[in-house]
Amino acid sequence: MRKLEARRRRATGELSVNCCPGRKDSGEQNRRMGRRIALWAAVPALAAGIVSAQQYGLGRSAGTDEIAAWDITIGPQGKGLPHGAGAAREGAQVYEVRCKECHGEAGAGGDQVGFVGKPEQLVGEKTVRNVGSFWPYATTLFDYTRRAMPFDRPGTLTDDQIYAVTAYILYLNGIVGEDETMDAETLPQVKMPNRGGFIRDPRRKP
Numbered sequence: 001m002r003k004l005e006a007r008r009r010r011a012t013g014e015l016s017v018n019c020c021p022g023r024k025d026s027g028e029q030n031r032r033m034g035r036r037i038a039l040w041a042a043v044p045a046l047a048a049g050i051v052s053a054q055q056y057g058l059g060r061s062a063g064t065d066e067i068a069a070w071d072i073t074i075g076p077q078g079k080g081l082p083h084g085a086g087a088a089r090e091g092a093q094v095y096e097v098r099c100k101e102c103h104g105e106a107g108a109g110g111d112q113v114g115f116v117g118k119p120e121q122l123v124g125e126k127t128v129r130n131v132g133s134f135w136p137y138a139t140t141l142f143d144y145t146r147r148a149m150p151f152d153r154p155g156t157l158t159d160d161q162i163y164a165v166t167a168y169i170l171y172l173n174g175i176v177g178e179d180e181t182m183d184a185e186t187l188p189q190v191k192m193p194n195r196g197g198f199i200r201d202p203r204r205k206p
């Protein structure tokens with residue numbers, strides 16, 4: 001039997017390494033090993049393919065203008081506020097056309113939250129948490145409106161309109177006067193009623 005097998009191998013040119021004593025068909029074993037080696041060899045080849053795909057022709061770095069278009073965060077001290085200005089008087093018109101349908105007459109709330117409140121309303125059975133009662137920084141109002149409002153058409157207001165409607169919401173809360181102009185200088189100086197209502201989380205390192 002063995003002789004016959006050896007002859008067959010010689011005839012077919014099949015390599016015979018007796019890797020596993022007792023195992024008769026070491027030719028089959030070799031073939032399997034070969035397949036396995038081929039498979040493992042394919043793994044680095046695949047990885048190399050992914051690397052070269054990243055290097056060549058797929059995706060691109062974002063340009064400075066594109067990053068700037070997304071990088072619109074405004075800090076509490078006003079860092080990032082754009083040029084432009086507006087007061088409550090103009091803001092009332094912006095509000096009428098662009099905000100009232102959802103936020104109600106004079107910021108009283110409608111389908112959506114209202115804007116008028118006082119910190120005292122944060123205490124008690126029925127609390128009210130809104131711009132007037134809760135928000136510690138006026139700059140957030142500009143940031144939020146610019147990035148997200150009007151809810152159905154964000155990004156459609158000019159910076160002047162956003163300053164104006166911000167001024168109007170502050171005016172409704174009795175925080176600024178009707179003709180007080182809000183801009184990159186004045187808005188960060190506005191002191192919101194609940195500014196002192198926040199404490200630092202003691203678990204966080206300074």
Ligand code: HEC
Nearest residue numbers: 098099101102112113129130131144145149150151152165
């Ligand atoms: C089509 C409806 C709609 C319109 C129009 C709209 N808003 Fe809103 N607004 C929303 C909704 C909905 C939310 C709540 C969003 C959320 O919680 O994610 C919201 C939330 C807000 C908040 C956050 C309030 C809070 O206390 O959390 C502000 C500020 C705001 N809107 C300002 C404005 C201003 C200013 C305008 C007009 C320029 C405007 N919105 C127009 C639907 C609208």
